[in-house]
Amino acid sequence: MAQRNPSLSALGEFGFIDRVKKQAKSTLTSAVIKGIGDDTAVCRYSTQEHLLLTTDMHVEGVHFQKGMGGEKIGWKALACNISDIAAMGGVPKYALISIGMPSSAHTDFIHNLYKGIQKAARCFNVAIVGGDTVRDSKIVVNVALTGLVAKKHLVLRDGARKGDQIFVTGSLGNSLKRGKHLNFMPRVEEAHYLVKKYKPTAMIDISDGLIADLYHILEESGVGARIEENNIRKAPGATLEQAFYDGEDFELLFTVKKRDAQRLLKTSQPFSFIHIGEITDKKKTCVCVMKNGQEKKLQRRGYTHF
Ligand SMILES: [Mg+2]
Structure with a gap:
């Protein structure tokens, strides 16, 4: 109770x-x-x-x-x-x-x-x-x-659907130690470019940590995600764990429809968009395909105030 x-x-x-x-x-x-x-x-x-x-x-x-x-x-x-x-x-x-x-x-x-x-x-x-x-x-x-x-151009967190592809705008982790959390550039230009050219289905900025913020999208959209360890770009000095769970990177995390993702990946881009995985129908479940090919379920955790 x-x-x-x-x-x-x-x-x-x-x-x-x-x-x-x-x-x-x-x-x-x-x-x-x-x-x-x-x-x-x-x-x-x-x-x-x-x-x-x-x-x-x-x-x-x-x-x-x-x-x-x-x-x-x-x-x-x-x-x-x-x-x-x-x-x-x-x-x-x-x-x-x-x-x-x-x-x-x-x-x-x-x-x-x-x-x-x-x-x-x-x-x-x-x-x-x-x-x-x-x-x-x-x-x-x-x-x-x-x-x-x-x-x-409005993008909410609730529009991600099965088959949509997941991207981030930069490398992740170790933001506090590197001082990035104090001098980051908000990704305004990237966001405007995306909404005009690729119409993301869901978008969030990474403040609580990649996995915690991905779960916000999964929860609001009622879907799951599969990401690939091989695709995660770790910031200098960051471990995979830090790339997953450190907060305050202030990169954008977004999803686009499969056909838009193919277009995005085939075209040369003025910004860095890193493809990290795809949306699944396993509700509120995020798994990572590890380098050894095994799937690992990622727990929802990140920075919380209380
Ligand atoms: Mg935010």
Whole structure:
């Protein structure tokens, strides 16, 4: 029997999100196309476009240490939201930046933090239009970002079907050690190229880890996956385990129909798209064909907050 008042660690991050999702359901209107459960929310906007909304919070001691440098942390705080907009096939537009900090915080650090946010905003044509500042016991940065997506280019997590082919946009694993998690380029250009030329059936950005994020697609689409060890491109210094389960690579993971995949693989591409496997009808099951030819079931795990 489910506990009535479980601790957050007993409930887990995704258990908690499920609860919130149920509570939020009664507030949804017909203007909401997608609420909780994708990279961003999707709402009706105009005859041609949908509005995208997303937010991400970064807390000192959990997501960053001050020693990492304010500018890099600022870049990351906005860039990971931009990455979520990209995963929907959208264009980032307007940001609200809220910061909590202790009165003892050094103004240099805060100045550099904003500098990093500004750098990412300029790079991706995002306008910073507001926010809030509060006193807190440690530094907390929250970024809320809106975006727009052409209706015909919107990609959700729930469209993957048996036979679709699975791709990623880069090498994976070891992101934290390599510092990639602080200076990655959100794959906005790649996403726009894909939605225009190949119309992915499902897409997500890899923040929790390849396997954890692949499971998000499998769950939403009601399908399974078979990936090949031989096709996984490990980042420098990364083991296969790290390529599977490390988070914060911020590459795109997407599926396309078989005929589009053949076209994608045959044509020379301006970006790197790595074919890693295919969608199966074994619901919510991900297996990996290992180098020795044997199939191994991959457990769903990755970084969770609680
Ligand atoms: Mg995401």
